[in-house]
Amino acid sequence: MLHTxxxxxxxxxxxxxxxxxLSNVSKACKIMGVSR
Structure with a gap:
């Protein structure tokens, strides 16, 4: 985990x-509202 x-x-x-x-970048991006 990164800390900053x-x-x-x-x-x-x-x-x-x-x-x-989640082991799923696309799903994480969707949750965070970020474009892949």
Whole structure:
């Protein structure tokens, strides 16, 4: 898990962590409202 104070990086780190949890990047992007 990544830790940072930069909000943009924090958001992307959260997305990567979510993708890892779900084992599905597309689903994680959809949940976070991010374009793949």
């Amino acid at each position: 104070t930069n909000p943009v990086i924090k958001h992307k780190a959260g997305l990567l962590n979510l993708a890892e949890e």
